[in-house]
Structures are given as C-alpha cells and as structure tokens.
Amino acid sequence: xxxxxxxxxxxxxxxxxxxxxQLAELWPELAIIAEADNGERAxxxxxxxxxxxxxxxxxxxxxxxxEVAAALAWPTQVVFITAYDQYxxxxxxxxxxxxxxxxxxxxxxxxxxxxxxxxxxSATPAAPLHALVEQLQAALPSTTHYLRWFxxxxxxEVRLIAVEQVNLLQAEDKYITLHTQEGAFLLRKxxxxxxxxxxxxxxxxxxxxxxxxxxxxxxxxxxxxxxxLLQVAGLAKGVKVSRAxxxxxxxx
Amino acid sequence: MPRLAPxxxxxALLLFCTAVGLFLTLLNRGNPWGDVGLNLGMSxxxxxxxxxxxxxxxxxxWPSTRLRIPLALLCGGGGxxxxxxxxxxxxxxxxxxxxxxxxLRIMVLVLFFSGxxxxxxxxxxxxxxxxxxxxxxxxxxxRQQRELAEGRLLALQAxxxxxxLFNTLATIHGLIEARPSTAQAMLESLTDLLRSxxxxxxxxxxxxxxxxxxxRHYLTILQLRMGERLRYTIDLPEGLKGRPLPPLLLQPxxxxxxxxxLEPAPAGGELRIRAEANSGCLRIEVCDSGLGLRExxxxxxxxxxxxxxxxxxxxxxxxxxASLSLCERPEGGVCARLELPDV
Numbered sequence: 001x002x003x004x005x006x007x008x009x010x011x012x013x014x015x016x017x018x019x020x021x022q023l024a025e026l027w028p029e030l031a032i033i034a035e036a037d038n039g040e041r042a043x044x045x046x047x048x049x050x051x052x053x054x055x056x057x058x059x060x061x062x063x064x065x066x067e068v069a070a071a072l073a074w075p076t077q078v079v080f081i082t083a084y085d086q087y088x089x090x091x092x093x094x095x096x097x098x099x100x101x102x103x104x105x106x107x108x109x110x111x112x113x114x115x116x117x118x119x120x121x122s123a124t125p126a127a128p129l130h131a132l133v134e135q136l137q138a139a140l141p142s143t144t145h146y147l148r149w150f151x152x153x154x155x156x157e158v159r160l161i162a163v164e165q166v167n168l169l170q171a172e173d174k175y176i177t178l179h180t181q182e183g184a185f186l187l188r189k190x191x192x193x194x195x196x197x198x199x200x201x202x203x204x205x206x207x208x209x210x211x212x213x214x215x216x217x218x219x220x221x222x223x224x225x226x227x228x229l230l231q232v233a234g235l236a237k238g239v240k241v242s243r244a245x246x247x248x249x250x251x252x
Numbered sequence: 253m254p255r256l257a258p259x260x261x262x263x264a265l266l267l268f269c270t271a272v273g274l275f276l277t278l279l280n281r282g283n284p285w286g287d288v289g290l291n292l293g294m295s296x297x298x299x300x301x302x303x304x305x306x307x308x309x310x311x312x313x314w315p316s317t318r319l320r321i322p323l324a325l326l327c328g329g330g331g332x333x334x335x336x337x338x339x340x341x342x343x344x345x346x347x348x349x350x351x352x353x354x355x356l357r358i359m360v361l362v363l364f365f366s367g368x369x370x371x372x373x374x375x376x377x378x379x380x381x382x383x384x385x386x387x388x389x390x391x392x393x394x395r396q397q398r399e400l401a402e403g404r405l406l407a408l409q410a411x412x413x414x415x416x417l418f419n420t421l422a423t424i425h426g427l428i429e430a431r432p433s434t435a436q437a438m439l440e441s442l443t444d445l446l447r448s449x450x451x452x453x454x455x456x457x458x459x460x461x462x463x464x465x466x467x468r469h470y471l472t473i474l475q476l477r478m479g480e481r482l483r484y485t486i487d488l489p490e491g492l493k494g495r496p497l498p499p500l501l502l503q504p505x506x507x508x509x510x511x512x513x514l515e516p517a518p519a520g521g522e523l524r525i526r527a528e529a530n531s532g533c534l535r536i537e538v539c540d541s542g543l544g545l546r547e548x549x550x551x552x553x554x555x556x557x558x559x560x561x562x563x564x565x566x567x568x569x570x571x572x573x574a575s576l577s578l579c580e581r582p583e584g585g586v587c588a589r590l591e592l593p594d595v
Contacts (some may be wrong), residue, residue, distance in 0.1 A: 012419065013479045018426030038518040059415060061518045083418035102422035149545050151580065160545055160578035160586065164560050181563075182575055222313055 004120060007034045007049065009042035009068065010057040010081065015102065019055065019081075022106055027113045039063025043071055050074045053116055055100075058082045070133040075126040077116055088136050097132060147197040150178060152185040161185060163198065167216035167233050171209040181234045206230070207242040220249050262303070268372070269299035272365050284344075285357075294336040298362055301332025302369070321373060325366040333362040412449060413507070423477050438476055445469040460527060460536075461493030463502045467525065470503070474510060481520025482510075488527050495534060495594070498569040504558040505538040505588045513542025513585055521585065534594040541585040545578075566592075 006023070010016040020032055033049055036042035039062035046054055046068070054076050056065035063071070069078050080099040082088060092099040098112050118124075150161040161178060168179040171191040178185045187194075195205055205211050212232060219231040220241070228241040228249050241249060273292035280286035305328030306320065314320045337358055345351050420442055427435035448466050464486060475482045506525070514521050521541035528535050559576065566574045573593045581587050 012423065012477045014423045014426045014477065015419070017430075018422075021430075040518065061516045083422065084414035102418050103425035104422070158580040158582075160580060162559055162578075165563075182577075224313060 003029060003031050004053070004117075005031050005033045005049070005051040006053040006055065007036065007042065007045055007051045008032060008055045009036040009039070009046075009060065009065065010055070011037050011060045013037070015057075019104060022104065022109050023113070026106065026110055027117075030113075039065065039068050043068045046076065047073045051076060052120055053077045053079065055079050055081060058085060058088070066133050066136055069129045072129065075128070077119060077126050078129060079112055079116070092136075097129070146199040147194075150185070150187055152178070152187050154185065159185065163202070164213075164215075167213050168235060168239060169194065169203075169211040179232075179235060204245070204248055206245045206248070207240060210239060212239065222249075265299050265303050266296075268369060269295040272299075276361070290340055293340060294333065294358070295365075297332035297336040298329045298365070299332070299369075301328035301330075301335070302366065304328055305331075321370060325370055329362055329366045333358055412446065413511075419477060420473055423473075434476065438473060441469045441472050445473070457496050458499045459493065460488065460495040460497045460534075463497050463499070464488055464525070464527075467502060467506050470506065471523070478515070478520060481517075482514060482523070483521070484523040484525070486525045488525075489529075492527050492529055492534070495529070497592075498565055501562055501565060501590060502536065502538070504562050505590070508558070508588070509538055509540035509542065509586065512545060513540035515542075517542045529594045532594050534592045536590040536592075537587060538589075539581065539585065539587040541581070541583065544580055544584055544586055566590075 004027075008016055008019055008023075010019060016035055016037070020035070023030055023032065030053075033051060034045045036045050037060075039060045041062070042054075042056065042060070042065075043063060054069075054072075056068055056078055058065035058080055059082070060068075065080055065082075069080075072078075078097055080088075080092065080097065081102060081104070082099065083102045089099065089101070098115055100108060100112060147163055150163065150166065152159050152161060161180060165180045165182070166178045167181070169191065170177045170179065174188060176187045176189055176191055176194065178187055191209065191211065195203075195211060198211070202215070203211050203213055212230065216233040217230050218233055221229045221231075221238075223229055223240075226243045227246050229238040230241060232239050270292065273288070273295035276291040276295070277286055277288045280291075285291075302325045306324035309320050309324060337355060341354050341358070342351070345354060420438070424435050424438050424442070427438065445466065448462075448469075468486065471482075471484050471486075475484070502525075506523070509523055514523060523541075524537075524539045526537045526539075559578075562576055566576060570593060575591045577589050577591075579587045579589070
C-alpha cells in the first residue's frame with residue numbers, strides 16, 4: 001500500500017506548524033505533501049496533488065474552507081478546522097466528515113487520526129461534500145447581498161457612507177440626495193435601480209421620488225388626503241407619503 | 253384606591269343630558285319652562301347633535317381633537333338646539349318678543365352646558381392621557397435600561413471576538429513547547445487586552461495613550477499570528493498621550509481594518525494609525541492597505557462593523573461636534589477618520 005498523503009490548509013503559520021507537528025507525532029506514516037496559507041492555494045494544490053486527506057481551516061483569506069470543499073474536483077477525506085462557529089459545529093455532528101476545534105488537543109486529534117485510518121483502510125468513499133457545505137453555509141449566520149455602502153465623491157475623496165447612516169433618499173434630476181445625520185451627499189444613480197439593491201425590510205419606497213429608512217421614521221401622521229406625513233430623524237421638514245404607498249402605514 | 257370603570261361614551265352622554273334636563277326642570281318648577289318633556293327633549297337633541305357631528309368628523313379623519321370637539325359642540329349642539337326650538341318652542345309662542353327672548357335663553361343654555369360638557373370631557377381626556385403617558389414613560393425607561401444592558405453585553409462580545417480569542421489561544425498552545433518565551437509574551441498581551449476591555453467598558457473616559465496601548469496589545473498578538481502578512485505603524489506625538497478619549501472608539505476601527513481589510517487579503521498589508529492636533533481639532537486616522545469595502549460587503553447580521561455603535565458613542569460624548577468618516581484610498585484599502593474637538 002502506498003503511503004497516506006495529506007495537505008494542510010491554515011492561514012496562520014504558527015497554527016499550521018503546530019498541526020504538522022502534532023500529526024507527525026500521532027501518525028508518523030502520514031506524509032504532509034503540501035501546506036497552503038490561503039483558500040485559493042489550497043484548492044489548487046488539492047486538485048493537482050490529490051491527497052488522501054485534506055485539513056481545511058474554515059476561515060481563510062481568498063476562499064473559505066467551505067468554498068474550497070465545495071469546489072474540490074477530486075473526492076478526498078476532509079477534516080474541517082474552526083476556531084469558533086457556534087452554528088456550524090452542530091451541523092458537523094451529524095455528518096460523516098470530521099471537524100477539529102482550535103486549540104487542537106492531542107487527544108482529540110488522535111480520534112480524528114483513528115477515524116481517518118479506519119476509513120482509508122476500509123476504502124470508505126469520501127463523503128460527498130456538496131450537500132454538507134450547502135447545509136453549513138445555510139447554518140452559518142446568513143450573509144446579506146444587499147447594498148451596505150454608498151460610495152460618494154466629496155471633493156478629492158471617495159467617502160463611504162454606511163446604509164444605516166442614511167435616513168432618507170430623495171431623487172432629484174439625475175441625482176439622489178442621501179440625507180444623513182452628518183449632512184447631505186449626492187449620488188449619481190436612479191432611485192429605481194437603487195431600490196432593488198436595498199434591504200426591503202429596512203428601506204421603504206414612500207413616493208415616486210423618495211425612499212425612507214424605516215428605523216429613521218419618528219412619527220407618521222395621517223393626512224386628510226389619505227396619505228401620511230412623516231417626521232424623519234435629522235430632517236426638520238415633514239416627508240410626504242403619497243396615497244399609493246399609504247398602505248405601508250395603515251393599521252391592520 | 254378602587255378605580256371606577258370608565259363609562260362607555262354614549263352612556264355617559266345620555267347620563268349627562270338627562271342630568272342637565274332634570275336640573276333645568278327643577279330650576280324652572282312652576283313656570284312654563286319647567287316642562288320635563290321639553291327640557292329632556294332639548295337636552296337629548298343638543299347632546300346627540302354634538303355627539304353625531306363628533307362621530308362624523310372622527311370618521312372622515314379630522315386630525316385635531318382640540319378643534320374637533322368645540323366644533324362638534326357648537327355646530328352639532330347648536331343644530332340640535334335649533335331643531336328643538338323649531339319643533340317644540342316655536343309652536344307654543346306666537347309673540348315675536350317672546351320668541352326672541354326664548355331663542356336667546358336657549359342659546360345661553362346651549363352655550364353654558366356645551367361649555368360644561370366640554371370642560372368635563374377635556375378633564376377626563378387629560379386624565380386618561382396623563383395615565384397613558386405615565387405608562388409610556390415607564391415602558392420607555394424600562395426599554396432604555398434593557399437596551400443599555402444589552403448594548404454593554406454586545407459591546408463586550410464585539411470587543412472580544414470569539415475567533416480572535418480562540419485563534420490566539422490556539423497560537424499560545426502551539427508556541428508553549430517550541431517558543432516558550434514568545435508564548436509567555438503573547439499570553440501577557442492577551443491578559444492585558446482582556447483585562448482592559450473588561451475595565452474599560454465600565455470607565456467613562458480614558459486617554460488616547462491608554463487607548464493606543466490597548467491597540468498595541470491587539471496588534472502585537474495579530475502580528476505574531478499573521479506573521480509577514482501584517483505590518484503596522486502607530487504615530488502618536490508625545491504631547492497627545494494625555495488627551496481624554498471616550499473608551500472603545502478606536503479599537504473597533506482597528507478591528508475593522510484587520511477583519512475586513514487585511515485578514516481576508518491573501519497578501520496581507522499595512523496598517524497605519526496616526527494622531528494629530530491642530531486648531532482645536534484632534535484627528536485620528538486608521539488606514540489600511542487591504543481589500544477595501546465592496547459596495548455589498550457581506551456583513552453577518554449582528555456582526556456589523558460596529559460603526560453605528562462608535563457614532564452613538566461620539567454623539568453621547570460630544571453632541572454634534574465630532575465626526576467619523578470613512579474613505580476609500582486611491583491606492584486601495586480604507587481610511588477611517590475620527591475628528592474630535594480638542595479641549
């Protein structure tokens with residue numbers, strides 16, 4: 001039988017060396033054929049060298065450990081390593097894939113080594129990872145793909161305005177005025193294009209030319225016309241909600 | 253004290269009108285105005301007129317209570333009075349002099365009792381409003397206290413980020429045998445960092461020097477962990493060390509630069525912290541040469557950049573005299589700039 005091979009992927013050099021050292025003590029026959037300090041390199045090495053086992057840190061620059069596992073072209077025994085993922089660990093418990101928590105203790109690593117040796121000896125095929133990775137990515141706190149930052153030019157600079165800073169967005173001609181506690185900023189974009197990029201629960205369209213941040217609304221007053229007049233944080237003047245959008249504020 | 257259950261408004265109205273009608277009957281006993289049917293009828297008509305108009309105005313969404321009630325009393329009540337006058341009083345009298353005297357008398361009565369009803373209603377409403385106001389105040393105070401406690405906890409959690417803590421412990425664990433003195437130094441830095449975090453979250457104010465000492469502990473640890481990938485400089489003029497600073501303004505900016513700028517960059521990069529004071533303004537910049545913030549930088553809920561927290565702290569410490577701005581650097585990376593009044 002040819003010797004068992006492994007690749008270690010961990011971005012922190014001290015932790016990588018420590019894992020290599022612990023593995024050398026517990027499993028002298030294991031050949032660590034390569035080490036990677038970021039996700040892209042790990043994927044490239046794993047696909048090229050096709051190791052029997054792959055130790056993957058979850059949080060790495062470039063690609064995350066989960067992304068590397070999902071993109072592997074060659075089935076291999078994967079052991080995930082994580083410092084702290086309160087959501088991911090329960091998901092691991094149910095799967096045929098092993099995981100290690102940092103700091104990795106020798107006792108725990110011994111279990112992993114025994115499990116890997118048993119699987120490799122019985123030629124247990126590596127667990128299919130796509131389903132697990134999908135499940136893990138769903139279990140991890142969901143990442144949003146909504147707009148987080150407005151980039152606006154102010155003189156020479158490109159200012160970054162967090163969406164939470166903006167209380168009101170008002171379209172005027174080809175610009176949108178962003179009203180924040182620190183003043184107004186101009187953004188060159190159409191309101192309709194922007195509306196789709198904002199989180200729908202956090203920002204409401206309230207008229208043809210206005211979007212308001214819901215948390216910035218201080219008071220809504222019903223008007224005789226059937227619309228509403230809003231008091232918005234940081235703005236002295238009331239903001240009108242046209243009748244077409246009044247349903248957002250109607251009770252029940 | 254037992255509290256009386258409030259009457260439904262319509263029953264209260266009938267009670268009030270009955271009382272007025274009976275009162276007028278008793279007052280005019282022996283003269284033609286003392287007729288019980290006339291007094292009760294007039295009283296009910298006036299009451300129902302005001303009530304009806306009030307209901308109508310409410311239904312069409314009349315916004316102001318302060319205007320609505322007097323209007324309902326005057327127009328609705330006046331209308332009811334006029335109707336009663338035409339129905340019952342006018343057929344009895346045919347002398348114009350008597351008629352105008354009766355009209356005047358009814359008008360005075362309508363005004364008097366509407367006024368009385370109005371005052372009564374207002375007092376009741378004011379009492380009810382005061383009661384809800386008290387309940388709301390109470391709820392707001394409780395909510396604020398809860399938010400304060402939660403905010404402290406969140407701030408504490410945000411400071412000691414679990415990934416940072418466990419990766420650092422793992423590093424110390426790895427160094428203990430191979431490089432015991434480095435492990436020891438790192439453990440000392442971590443201890444100082446944790447201790448000052450815990451102390452500082454209770455402190456009202458600290459100094460720029462102390463705050464940057466904390467940052468230095470954090471960066472010492474990270475540099476050991478990230479190796480070549482992290483380079484940093486801290487540029488703090490000696491004279492600015494003693495400047496007062498609210499705690500935990502600077503640390504979140506440095507952590508952001510690391511977590512979002514440098515740590516995810518495969519090649520790492522440089523962090524530069526600089527403080528300067530001129531013409532009454534203390535300016536602190538935290539700049540990194542990392543990945544920069546993409547417009548849709550993925551932020552995990554509850555793990556935001558903590559910048560809104562920093563802004564809230566700025567407002568509570570300086571009102572509108574301080575600012576935090578973020579800029580993209582033309583050469584890549586992000587610059588966070590704090591501008592505080594220098595006192």
